Amino acid sequence: MFQTIxxxxxxxxxxxxxxxVIPKGEKICSSCxxxxxYIKEPRCMKCSKPLELQEKEYCSDCERKKxxxxxxxxxxxxxxxxxxxxxxxxxNSKKEYAKFYIEEMxxxxxxxxxxxxxxxIVPIPIHRSKYLERGFNQADxxxxxxxxxxxxxxLSKLLxxxxxxxxxxxxxxxxxxKNLQEAFQFNKKEANSYDKKVTKVLLIDDIxxxxxxMEACTNVLKSNGIxxxxxxxxxxxxxx
Ligand SMILES: [Zn+2]
Ligand SMILES: [Zn+2]
Numbered sequence: 001m002f003q004t005i006x007x008x009x010x011x012x013x014x015x016x017x018x019x020x021v022i023p024k025g026e027k028i029c030s031s032c033x034x035x036x037x038y039i040k041e042p043r044c045m046k047c048s049k050p051l052e053l054q055e056k057e058y059c060s061d062c063e064r065k066k067x068x069x070x071x072x073x074x075x076x077x078x079x080x081x082x083x084x085x086x087x088x089x090x091x092n093s094k095k096e097y098a099k100f101y102i103e104e105m106x107x108x109x110x111x112x113x114x115x116x117x118x119x120x121i122v123p124i125p126i127h128r129s130k131y132l133e134r135g136f137n138q139a140d141x142x143x144x145x146x147x148x149x150x151x152x153x154x155l156s157k158l159l160x161x162x163x164x165x166x167x168x169x170x171x172x173x174x175x176x177x178k179n180l181q182e183a184f185q186f187n188k189k190e191a192n193s194y195d196k197k198v199t200k201v202l203l204i205d206d207i208x209x210x211x212x213x214m215e216a217c218t219n220v221l222k223s224n225g226i227x228x229x230x231x232x233x234x235x236x237x238x239x240x
Contacts, residue, residue: 039075105232122159124139203218208236
């Protein structure tokens with residue numbers, strides 16, 4: 001009864017078009033779901049960006065940069081619809097979209113995560129000033145939803161973002177990475193408060209664009225005793 005009243009007052013909104021979702025119980029309109037750019041084969045064996053050619057193993061980025069993270073997955077290509085949806089989620093407090101995102105991440109990748117068997121899940125942190133502005137860290141919401149469903153612990157503060165990064169357009173790849181790495185800190189207190197040894201980490205974020213944030217966090221983790229780093233994100237760019 002209470003849920004029915006809630007459904008009337010706050011009907012579920014589609015994370016793509018923003019309309020009320022019909023039929024009840026669904027989290028997205030079926031026509032919007034049909035146009036979402038789900039990532040399928042062929043995809044990069046390292047970062048999972050979709051590839052143009054079946055015979056290629058890696059995207060040009062992964063071929064060129066030799067990333068230190070071990071492997072990653074993404075649900076969708078970062079197209080205009082997804083950019084819009086995630087912007088609403090982050091900046092217009094459409095926190096309820098997270099339910100749909102988490103459901104899709106699990107639907108497509110829970111088997112992969114179970115196979116990787118990470119010790120803990122860690123969200124990519126945001127700077128405190130952004131947190132105060134937004135009231136939440138979008139990656140943390142996703143991480144907690146996934147952790148809860150798969151019975152995996154979430155260490156939300158294992159990584160801390162202690163520095164805001166300046167616009168990085170003029171920097172080379174190397175300078176950009178160095179800059180970013182300095183922005184993240186490994187939180188020894190959080191690591192020590194966890195009673196088991198952590199060697200495998202699954203990082204969670206909303207968007208993977210250049211890969212430099214993921215790589216910076218990987219390097220910080222790997223220089224602090226973590227041996228394997230994987231990631232799962234909502235969206236990633238194309239690999240061609
Ligand atoms: Zn829709
Ligand atoms: Zn790749």
